[in-house]
Amino acid sequence: MRNFLVTDAIRDYAAQHGSWLPDDVVRDLQARTEALGGVAGMQIGDDEGQLLTMMARLVRARQAVEVGTFTGYSSLCIARGLADGGTLICCDVSEEWTAIGRRAWDKSGVGDRIDLRIAPALETLRAMPADPVLDLVFIDADKPNYTAYWDELVPRVRPGGVLLADNVLWSGEIADESVSGENVDALRAFNERVAVDDRVEVVVLTAFDGLTIARKLDA
Numbered sequence: 001m002r003n004f005l006v007t008d009a010i011r012d013y014a015a016q017h018g019s020w021l022p023d024d025v026v027r028d029l030q031a032r033t034e035a036l037g038g039v040a041g042m043q044i045g046d047d048e049g050q051l052l053t054m055m056a057r058l059v060r061a062r063q064a065v066e067v068g069t070f071t072g073y074s075s076l077c078i079a080r081g082l083a084d085g086g087t088l089i090c091c092d093v094s095e096e097w098t099a100i101g102r103r104a105w106d107k108s109g110v111g112d113r114i115d116l117r118i119a120p121a122l123e124t125l126r127a128m129p130a131d132p133v134l135d136l137v138f139i140d141a142d143k144p145n146y147t148a149y150w151d152e153l154v155p156r157v158r159p160g161g162v163l164l165a166d167n168v169l170w171s172g173e174i175a176d177e178s179v180s181g182e183n184v185d186a187l188r189a190f191n192e193r194v195a196v197d198d199r200v201e202v203v204v205l206t207a208f209d210g211l212t213i214a215r216k217l218d219a
């Protein structure tokens, strides 16, 4: 097995060899996000963005949900992979951050595919119909609520649909028992919950900051 540290140069190389390269709209979105300061680190990278687009295409997503939108980059990546007529519901609590996203979505021509709901995500999810119609879900908001988001979302995903959850390895600290804290403890509980959930089959990718990919099984 090969092990190596993924430097910025390696990550850039990987992204540059994917199918979709950032255009001027995305570069502008990324620059506006960088200008916000340290919170910019919450934005996913171009390599993960390419994966989100591909996942949306692989499941032929028409109905998708994102929990944690920030400045809208991951949502742009999902939206560009939606099937014709597809919709992405975006959940966030920040008008300020998501306004940056709206601008980029409109400039990219995907604004009409995105339904932004500003409210605590649990409220938004609980208000959604209970039917299993979702094709794709991306969870990337407050870590202490990951398990609650999972519990709301799994029943709403169709058989064969996919749930993704970001940051599940928490910079590798997840496997270091000497480390504890609100976020890492919540993510450990989330990972335990997902691992024994017989409604899904699961892979935990060691790419990015750890990405769970879960496919809903037939009932």
Ligand SMILES: C[S@@+](CC[C@H](N)C(=O)[O-])C[C@H]1O[C@@H](n2cnc3c(N)ncnc32)[C@H](O)[C@@H]1O
Residues within 6 Å of the ligand: 042, 043, 044, 067, 068, 069, 070, 071, 072, 073, 074, 075, 091, 092, 093, 094, 097, 119, 120, 121, 122, 140, 141, 142, 145
């Ligand atoms: C890690 S960022 C999302 C990054 C985004 N997916 C991207 O790649 O650009 C987390 C987001 O979750 C939002 N958030 C935090 N708590 C929330 C809650 N209870 N309900 C909805 N959104 C929440 C924050 O406002 C923030 O924008």
